[in-house]
Amino acid sequence: MKEIALIFIIVLVTAIVPGTVSAAETPTIYPGMGGAPVEVLTNMHPTVKGNTIIMEFIRECGVGNWHEGQINADFKSVHLPPANSCGKQLVFSIRKSAGRDDPTQITTIWVIDANETWSDSMDTVYPPVTDYRIQGFLAGIRIDPVFVVPCVVIALGLLVIFFILMRRQ
């Protein structure tokens, strides 16, 4: 009888305690809590996902507690601090009147030192992203300068070799 009572108590405790702890730990999700910073960013500004420079920064540095700023009546700035110690931060400007899915919404990108104070008069490390590049990307064109330049160099090299060989003949 004692054994049965003991087993019963153990079963009861085993059933109740984890359930109670689990229930107590279930967090209430309030409006405004959002999700991971990068998820909130790409939900608000979906064209970020079509921008190679920003996405490369995100892959390398992650995104910390990002925020926006007002530049003027026509533009806002979006400030992405790194989530790791990559030592960089990224700032990009967006055109206010552009729609959510407008590929020209992002106008200029700055990649600066993590401790540097941004100003819209600063030089960009990367050149401004032109409409042509974004539109080209969205259209599926994947001409990458990193790929094209070596090809040109190799072609020129081969040309020189053939020229020399022909001269020897």
Place this chain on the structure above:
Amino acid sequence: MKHMKGFSLLFAAVMLVMVFVPLASATNETNPTPPGWVGQFDEWAGQKDMSAYSVIVPTVPIKKMDAETVKAYPGVVVISPDMKFPTGNNAVDVQKSSMKAVKINFVQPALQTNTRAKAAAMVPTVAPEYGYFNWYWTQDTVATQTVIIHNYGATTASGVVYFVSIEDGFGTPAAYSNLAPGANMTVSIPFTVVGNQSTVGIKPMGFFITVGPDNTVTWSGQLDLNGIEKYNNDASHLPDPDGGDNLETSDLYHFPFSEGYEIISEAATAADNTSSPFETANALNTYVHDLMTYTKTDTNLCYAASDLYIKNHTNEGVCDEYATMDVTFSRSLGIPSRFLGITWVNETGYSYGHAILENRIAGAWVHSDPTWITFNNAQVYKMGNNTHMNLTKYTDADDNRYTADPVGDGLLMYEDMIAEPFGELPGYN
């Protein structure tokens, strides 16, 4: 020579390969997207036709008053486009104004200094001294305007005072008679706000005074304060299905109170010249997105800030502040609107909390998300590969409800509101 030909052919072949292979590679749509490449999210940005869920209300073209409309509104008259309404001859009396009616004082007209000429004038100068003007106009109702006029002439005057919506080119007259020289008279003008062919937003107000049977204009001017036209919420216009709950003010939404003119005028400016609730709500969605500055602070995350708190803190906030501003702007222009919390599970299994709103338009609730700058697109969350979109309406915000939270600071906890769970509404799932 034989070797030369061989080399030439080889050279030509290599050159062709060098040119065509990169071009083919660059334009090949079947080129697989590198792992982690952003292209994998492209479908998020797509749109979906949501007409089955939300009624799309066509934009009503703006028209000037026609004869048929004038007939439908007794007492309304068309004002000639040649009528001029000079500015700068009046000023708002802040001390004696209320939200219902603003007192405006008028500059005394420049009178004829020659006494003999003044006495000989056939038409006495009748001009306003001051007035009380109802500036918050509800379409298809009467907004009574009161003007105290003065006879600066030497003979008794009779005539008409016309109150005018300058932009829309119509007005309402009110006659006066037997105004003795040097005397004042109060004239009440039952100004009819014609909603049929009008737009909401900023409405420059003006009036003019005529004297005698020839309707000689002795004074005209534009008021220093603009009227603001809003939608009518009675049963035959844009009713709130919850009996006004979605139009109310609260500790979150302050538009009709004395400090709320800022909210109303900002909404009216943002949605000026829109002529249907759908168009107005869409304009406000875009405006709020551009106005707000997304800033994630502990305060923004833990509290729902009131409209005035947000205005006083440089329009900063997260999604619930965006939704609050859109709700307050929409309600101030007479569009029933409800604040909704929405949660979902994303494709990696994590929960996400977000705030949006819905506008009541043409008998349907229309989705609006000013944070994501998307309107009438409730499927946008599902299109992001999220599931279990679960909605809760938050209403009747009262800073006194939750006692653990300081009162009167413009920051409310969600426990300060009444939560009505809607569950996983089909339109979103």
